[in-house]
Amino acid sequence: MMIIDIEKASTLLLQNEIIAIPTETVYGLAGRATETTAVAKIYELKKRPHFNPLIVHVSSIDDIHSFAIIDSNKKKHINYFWSQNKSLTVVLPLKEGHSISPLVTAGLNTIAIRIPHHPVAIEVINRTGPLAAPSANIANRLSPTCANHVLESFKDNPPYVVDGGACTVGLESTIIDYTNDIPILLRPGGLSIEELEEYFGKKIEKRKSDQAISAPGQLKVHYSPGCPVILNSSTIKHGEILLGFGPDSPSHAALNLSESGNLVEAASNLFEYLSILSKKNPSAIVIMPIPNFGLGLAINDRLERAASAIKL
Ligand code: TXA
Ligand code: MG
DSSP: OOEEOHHHHHHHHHTTOOEEEOOSSSOEEEEETTOHHHHHHHHHHHTOSSOOOOEEEOSSGGGGGGTBOOOHHHHHHHHHHHTTTOOEEEEEEBOTTOOOOHHHHTTOSEEEEEOOOOHHHHHHHHHHOOEEOOBSSOTTSOOOSSHHHHHHHTTTSOOOEEOOOSOSSOSOOEEEEOSSSSOEEEEOOSSOHHHHHHHHTSOOOBOOHHHHHHSHHHHHHHTOOSSOEEOSOOOOOTTEEEEEOSTTOOTTOSEESOTTOOHHHHHHHHHHHHHHHHTTOOSEEEEOOOOSSTHHHHHHHHHHHHHHHTTO
C-alpha cells in the first residue's frame, strides 16, 4: 500500500527519500530542500526535462530568515496573507551562507517560498525542516488534488503518499516576485490578484515566471558559470579544465559528476561542481558527454544553456 502516515513520511524524508504530501492547493512531491540527493530524486520521478526552480515550503514565517533576505516591511506584508492561510508564494533574494540545495533554485540567486496551509504538511515540515515540492504529477500532466490522482499519475512507479483528503483550493499558489520593493505577479493561482491589489492599494504588474527565468538576458547572468563551457568532449587545451562523467573519465578530469555513471548523482553534483570549477578561473570548462535520458535530459538542457550563454 502506498498510503503512509505522518510518522512514516517524516522518517522517509529524513532518510532523503521523497514522498507526496497534501497542501491546500495541490499535492506536492516533497523532499528536504537542503539535501541535493533528495531534490534530484524529485526531478527524476517527475521526469522534468529541465531544472525548473522549485518552491520551498516552510511551517512558519520565521523559518525563512536562514536562507532568504527579507526586511520587516516585506515580512509584515507577507505575513498578512500567510496568517490568513492564503495560497501565496513569494520569490525573495537568497541569503549568503544558506544551506538550500542549488538544485532547488536551479542556480538562481532568488528563492520561492510559501507556507502550505494544510495541517498534514505543517506537521511533516515541523519534523523535517523546509521541503522543496513541485506538484506531485509527471511533468506536463494535470496537478493532483487528491491522493488517488498522485498514484494514477505515476502509474508504474508511484511515490508514497500521505492522504490528507481533497485539496480545498485545487489550483497552484499565486507567485509574486518580491525581490524588489514592488511585488510583481509571476503566476496567477489560488490567491486572487484582486486580493493582492486591494491590500497593496495598487495595480500589480504581471510577468510570466517562465519568461522571467528563461529570457536570454537572465540566462546569461544566472546559468553561466562565468566562463566558456564546451560540451561532449574529454580533451582539454592549456588553461581548460575537465568535468568528467562515468567510469571512463580520464585521470586528468578535475572532478567527476558520477564515477559510476549514475544520473541522479550527476544531477545532484552539477551546480556545485560547475561553481567549484569556475572558481579556478579556467579558460573553459570542458564537460564529457552525458547520456540523454532520465535526468540526463535535464542535465544536458542546463549545460546547453550554460554553453550558449557565453556566446550571446
Ligand atoms: O501550490 C503550489 O505552489 C504547489 C504546491 C505543491 O505547493 N507547488 C507548485 O510547484 O506549483 P511547481 O514546481 O509546480 O511550480 C513552481 C513555480 C515554477 O513555475 C517556477 O518557475 C517558479 O515556481 N519559481 C520557483 N522558484 C522561482 C524563482 N526563484 N524565481 C521565479 N520563479 C520561481
Ligand atoms: Mg506543476
